Amino acid sequence: MRVRIQFEKKGALKYIGHLDLHKMWERSARRGNVTLSYSQGFHPQPKIQLASALPLGFSSRAEVVDMWTAMDYETDWIKSALQLALPTGIHVNSVDHIDDALPPLQTEVIAAEFEVDFTEFDFTQLADAGVEERVAKMLSTEEIIRERRGKTYNLRPLIELANYEATTKIMTLRLTAKEGATGRPEEVLAELGIPFEEVLIERSAIFFR
Amino acid sequence: MTFLTPHQIDHRLNKVLLKVTKPGRYVGGEYNSVVKDWENAQLRTALVFPDIYDIGISNVGLKILYDIVNNREDALAERCYSVWRDMEDQMREHSIPQYSLESHHPAAQFDLIGFSLPYETLYTNAINFLDLAGLPVFSSGRTNEHPIVIVGGHSALNPEPMHAFIDAFVIGEGEEVICDILDVIKKHKNTDGHRDRNAILHDLARVQGVYVPSLFEIEYHSDNTIKSIRATQPGIPETIIKRMVAKLPPPPTKFIVPNIEAVHNRVSIEIMRGCTRGCRFCHAGIINRPVRERSVQEVVNAVSEAIDSTGFEEVALLSLSSSDYSNILELVKAVSEKFGEKHLGISLPSLRIDTVSVDLMDQLRDRRGTGFTLAPEAASERMRKTINKYITDDQLLETVREIYRRGWTTVKLYFMIGHPSETLEDVQAIADLCKRVLTEGRAIMGGRARVNAGVSTFVPKPHTPFQWVSCDSMEQIKEKQDLLKRVLKDRNIKLSWTAPEDTMIEAWLSRGDRNLSKVIYTAWKNGVKFDAWQEERKFSTWVAAFETEGVDPAFYTHRLRPVDEIFPWEHISTAVTKKFLFQDYSMSLKEQIRDDCRNQCYACGILPTFIEERRANPGTYWKCPHVKERSLPVAL
Numbered sequence: 001m002r003v004r005i006q007f008e009k010k011g012a013l014k015y016i017g018h019l020d021l022h023k024m025w026e027r028s029a030r031r032g033n034v035t036l037s038y039s040q041g042f043h044p045q046p047k048i049q050l051a052s053a054l055p056l057g058f059s060s061r062a063e064v065v066d067m068w069t070a071m072d073y074e075t076d077w078i079k080s081a082l083q084l085a086l087p088t089g090i091h092v093n094s095v096d097h098i099d100d101a102l103p104p105l106q107t108e109v110i111a112a113e114f115e116v117d118f119t120e121f122d123f124t125q126l127a128d129a130g131v132e133e134r135v136a137k138m139l140s141t142e143e144i145i146r147e148r149r150g151k152t153y154n155l156r157p158l159i160e161l162a163n164y165e166a167t168t169k170i171m172t173l174r175l176t177a178k179e180g181a182t183g184r185p186e187e188v189l190a191e192l193g194i195p196f197e198e199v200l201i202e203r204s205a206i207f208f209r
Numbered sequence: 210m211t212f213l214t215p216h217q218i219d220h221r222l223n224k225v226l227l228k229v230t231k232p233g234r235y236v237g238g239e240y241n242s243v244v245k246d247w248e249n250a251q252l253r254t255a256l257v258f259p260d261i262y263d264i265g266i267s268n269v270g271l272k273i274l275y276d277i278v279n280n281r282e283d284a285l286a287e288r289c290y291s292v293w294r295d296m297e298d299q300m301r302e303h304s305i306p307q308y309s310l311e312s313h314h315p316a317a318q319f320d321l322i323g324f325s326l327p328y329e330t331l332y333t334n335a336i337n338f339l340d341l342a343g344l345p346v347f348s349s350g351r352t353n354e355h356p357i358v359i360v361g362g363h364s365a366l367n368p369e370p371m372h373a374f375i376d377a378f379v380i381g382e383g384e385e386v387i388c389d390i391l392d393v394i395k396k397h398k399n400t401d402g403h404r405d406r407n408a409i410l411h412d413l414a415r416v417q418g419v420y421v422p423s424l425f426e427i428e429y430h431s432d433n434t435i436k437s438i439r440a441t442q443p444g445i446p447e448t449i450i451k452r453m454v455a456k457l458p459p460p461p462t463k464f465i466v467p468n469i470e471a472v473h474n475r476v477s478i479e480i481m482r483g484c485t486r487g488c489r490f491c492h493a494g495i496i497n498r499p500v501r502e503r504s505v506q507e508v509v510n511a512v513s514e515a516i517d518s519t520g521f522e523e524v525a526l527l528s529l530s531s532s533d534y535s536n537i538l539e540l541v542k543a544v545s546e547k548f549g550e551k552h553l554g555i556s557l558p559s560l561r562i563d564t565v566s567v568d569l570m571d572q573l574r575d576r577r578g579t580g581f582t583l584a585p586e587a588a589s590e591r592m593r594k595t596i597n598k599y600i601t602d603d604q605l606l607e608t609v610r611e612i613y614r615r616g617w618t619t620v621k622l623y624f625m626i627g628h629p630s631e632t633l634e635d636v637q638a639i640a641d642l643c644k645r646v647l648t649e650g651r652a653i654m655g656g657r658a659r660v661n662a663g664v665s666t667f668v669p670k671p672h673t674p675f676q677w678v679s680c681d682s683m684e685q686i687k688e689k690q691d692l693l694k695r696v697l698k699d700r701n702i703k704l705s706w707t708a709p710e711d712t713m714i715e716a717w718l719s720r721g722d723r724n725l726s727k728v729i730y731t732a733w734k735n736g737v738k739f740d741a742w743q744e745e746r747k748f749s750t751w752v753a754a755f756e757t758e759g760v761d762p763a764f765y766t767h768r769l770r771p772v773d774e775i776f777p778w779e780h781i782s783t784a785v786t787k788k789f790l791f792q793d794y795s796m797s798l799k800e801q802i803r804d805d806c807r808n809q810c811y812a813c814g815i816l817p818t819f820i821e822e823r824r825a826n827p828g829t830y831w832k833c834p835h836v837k838e839r840s841l842p843v844a845l
Contacts, residue, residue: 012238027520087240
């Protein structure tokens with residue numbers, strides 16, 4: 001049986017990477033007595049698929065994971081069983097049965113939305129131009145050539161939306177997230193001249209095909 | 210002292226955590242970690258494993274204490290580990306003191322800081338921890354506003370090298386004494402939160418198994434050997450006898466589940482404590498006497514509870530010698546039947562070299578690794594008699610054949626060089642034996658057969674029959690290692706060894722006296738830490754520190770000690786008598802072996818010391834002989 005779980009990842013769990021998160025779901029399922037299906041072969045692995053890797057240090061209120069269970073369970077039961085077995089910082093929002101034949105979760109992702117919180121940001125370091133001004137300038141260009149892991153790429157087409165709200169001090173970013181074309185919030189912030197470790201970044205939505 | 214609040218610490222952490230490797234090490238929040246109400250706890254204990262999180266998180270000893278303290282209504286325990294260099298730099302730059310993982314309170318704000326020091330190469334890290342916590346590193350520099358700093362673990366059995374930094378050492382097992390210590394602190398904690406340090410140390414020195422070095426005085430001969438060791442207050446025992454838990458309490462099962470990859474991601478259940486084999490090099494074998502076993506039912510229940518509460522995919526059944534657990538066949542059968550089909554790995558370390566061990570491993574289907582580990586420790590039969598780990602070559606080769614026959618492709622063999630009286634022929638025998646093992650493997654499975662030979666270097670440890678002997682010099686070690694490297698060139702034999710520099714550091718630290726404190730301090734001041742990490746080795750800094758302080762390292766390591774010399778650890782008693790140890794040492798010189806002491810008692814000294822405990826725990830639960838009921842005085 002395949003289930004799709006929407007969850008939040010906050011607090012200390014912000015600092016847990018993708019592979020460790022995978023392991024965390026495996027152990028949480030075992031603690032919660034949710035028996036998972038295993039792959040065949042010499043080193044059987046539990047069947048768990050995370051939608052999209054969340055960079056270290058970002059919180060999220062919109063993560064998605066698919067799991068295959070070895071037997072049929074009520075989704076409500078899974079939800080409460082898992083919630084009790086999860087570490088503080090992971091909160092399950094929903095559990096749904098889904099069709100086993102649906103394509104792998106990660107291939108369905110097309111974009112992600114992030115909220116950048118400037119509440120504790122020291123604005124004096126942006127003396128020459130404010131955040132709004134910087135965003136506007138960035139959006140007005142057609143090409144933003146950046147280098148990442150030794151490769152150059154154009155960041156601009158990956159930015160689907162960028163908006164800063166001065167009253168709430170929240171910047172919203174909607175970035176493309178397809179295989180080979182993933183916009184990263186810290187790259188956008190770097191382009192804006194904002195040190196990403198001085199703001200709080202939270203993924204607020206993942207968009208699927 | 211004023212302290213940063215957890216909120217202030219978090220605020221600073223947010224700015225630095227993304228600049229360091231594996232920030233998950235520094236945030237806590239693991240499943241099964243216990244966060245108690247800070248304000249309501251009268252006694253706050255920071256339990257510290259002074260190595261990085263990835264290693265420290267798996268330590269079972271601290272987990273036992275964590276549960277005991279947190280189960281007390283008046284107390285809380287939180288954990289700390291050493292931070293890696295990149296994090297230390299960030300913390301010093303941003304004035305973040307060493308803090309606890311549970312509540313993020315500064316370590317300096319606790320009443321008690323308890324270090325676990327199972328091995329000596331953590332000494333410099335412990336000092337660095339105190340410094341990063343903002344505490345005076347010397348015990349004499351701390352006052353009523355500072356926490357009491359204690360140390361437990363195997364290295365505490367020779368406390369003197371760390372005497373200047375630590376307020377009190379726990380000798381022996383911690384399960385009961387930790388509560389005695391908390392009670393003493395509670396008694397002397399004032400309403401303003403300060404602790405009456407002198408009163409605490411005064412009382413701690415009178416708790417069995419606790420050593421307070423500042424209340425002892427050492428006198429030296431002109432040649433720097435020890436003339437006398439004396440307590441400076443009346444009422445303090447001149448000899449500190451170790452604590453021993455007569456009946457093992459149920460093992461911990463709610464292990465903390467790390468959110469990041471650790472060295473051991475597993476449930477560890479101690480099936481037995483102590484060992485009856487009497488290998489003469491073995492520190493643990495002497496200091497953990499007597500042997501006490503848990504029942505099969507207790508172990509199986511614990512495994513079951515622990516898997517339910519952690520979700521770990523691996524279980525380790527721990528003891529010093531699994532094969533010697535009385536009901537090992539029954540235990541393995543029960544565990545493999547109950548958990549065999551749950552995608553769990555079950556490991557059973559420290560097996561004897563016999564075909565029964567191969568059967569046991571086969572039942573556990575422990576094929577995650579392709580290797581099967583055996584620890585003959587020495588390769589010539591003469592050496593095996595000397596160290597009292599006697600098996601014949603035939604026995605070993607028969608076991609090896611069985612291992613390859615059952616499909617394991619790699620046999621891992623652990624040896625030590627540097628045993629007393631060892632010659633180059635004995636070292637050559639290691640190479641010859643590895644080749645013979647590989648030949649057996651080839652005959653059974655052809656070119657797939659592998660041998661891994663791990664060759665470490667022997668350090669004569671305090672409280673063992675070999676405590677009188679000297680260590681090999683750097684040159685001797687290198688000569689022996691070079692021989693092995695030269696002779697073992699087969700590409701199917703993988704040789705690994707311990708760097709001689711690491712062995713020297715370990716030897717100095719484990720055999721030292723009070724004069725070593727200043728050397729340790731100087732080495733740390735000059736940047737030494739993480740001594741257990743090879744890439745972080747600072748051998749030349751250590752050598753320089755000895756020079757600066759005018760201490761001769763060879764005095765500790767390259768000197769056969771006379772029979773009547775007073776050891777720096779003379780006042781620390783494991784209850785095994787010096788007379789017994791010397792007798793055993795004499796036997797080793799004559800290449801005489803002593804059988805497993807569960808078959809015959811050799812009067813090591815445990816029973817007379819703990820006779821009441823034995824009486825209270827009759828039957829086969831202990832492996833010492835029975836003692837008679839005391840004849841009761843006739844009531845008048």
